[in-house]
Amino acid sequence: MLLTILLQAAAGAAGLAKLGAGLGAGLAAIGAGLGIGRIGGSAMDGIARQPEAGSDIRMSMIIAAALVEGAALFAIVVCGFIL
């Protein structure tokens, strides 16, 4: 019983690779969303505490968001190669 399931899984291995790639890209997008959401939240808190520092905080937020997005895009590029 278990053996037939394993054989079927092994036969559909190419499909498994695509499933893995799709899952990986989706998880990377979730990671990027969480990370940038936290950055945005902290930036909001900082601007609320000290509105004069608003433009400095905004620039730092954008830079940090670009770096986090770079990390997520690593994963998406790798998944794109698998697909």
Next chain:
Amino acid sequence: MNSLRKILSLIAIFVFLSGTVVLANEPVSAEKSKEINVKELILEHLADSYTWHITKIGETDIAIPLPVIVYSQTSGWHVFLSSAFHESAEYDGLSIAAEGKYKGKIVEKDAQGNEVRPFDISITKVVFSLLFNSLLLIIIIMGVARSYKKDTFESKKGFVGFMEMFIMNINDDVIKPCIGKDYRRFAPYLLTVFFFVFINNLMGLIPIFPGGANVTGNIAITFVLALCTFVIVNIFGTKEYFKEIFWPDVPLWLKVPIPLMPAIELVGVFTKPFALMIRLFANILAGHSIVLGLTCLVFVTVSLGQAMNTSMTVVSVIFTVFINLVELLVAYIQAYVFTMLSAVFIGLARVEPHHTKEVKE
């Protein structure tokens, strides 16, 4: 009257931006319905090619054939226009491979019959766009420089003032703080990198010739940019910089039997420019893919009937306009982040030895 002018200008901008997508929706008759392969279409627009395909009116293609310059080991130099490949699949022993490892590129058959790539320096779509955008950049920057040379201390208006905003923003807020006192030595390279990436990102967003080539979304281009940063960081690095890589100021057991910290630092020297390359490439490629995918939404829903198609066209136009505006922001941000990180790496490499304070008894 002021609010009426604002509303009219907003409508004009919206119509201009959505023109790209609305032009795509022609009335489709039943016999012309062909299966649109969305993935193939998007990949074809993102990849390089030997002709610049503009549009297809009725049955005729409007495309600009670009020169093919190829040196083959067996038959010497070939220089011809790529329109030769439209008439016949093979020309002078060269052909464009339909599938396999060299799909879409010019190959020839060697003595054993294998497909092999000749030395290819053709002016392809990306190369042509690179040359065109570089020429445009040179004209813009030289014009601005000439305006400053003529009247150095006059406050600038118009386009020169607009460019001054960008240049001073990068110079004062990015280059000076990150590099420190000898920033003027590296400012030319960093400003060039910023404007090169910015203008190529912007031209990639314009849908019609001569814009619309996927230049910065091509990994070879971003590889060369990252390589330039890598070369400059390591050539102008001080002795202290290399000392901190190979013999960092850490406890001895991390260095001596197995050089753990030096290995980690050495890997860091290579991964930082690698991350620069991937970040720019993936951001711009993803942006172009999203815009192309949303535009293809119009064509994919054609077979679902007229009402569905119209509603999907409206949705597609709105989303595409939104994504295009986001991509404008991304174009500036990616150029800014590339320049800022290059400045930070150069600044970190120009490190002076720290003098630890002696505690006097």
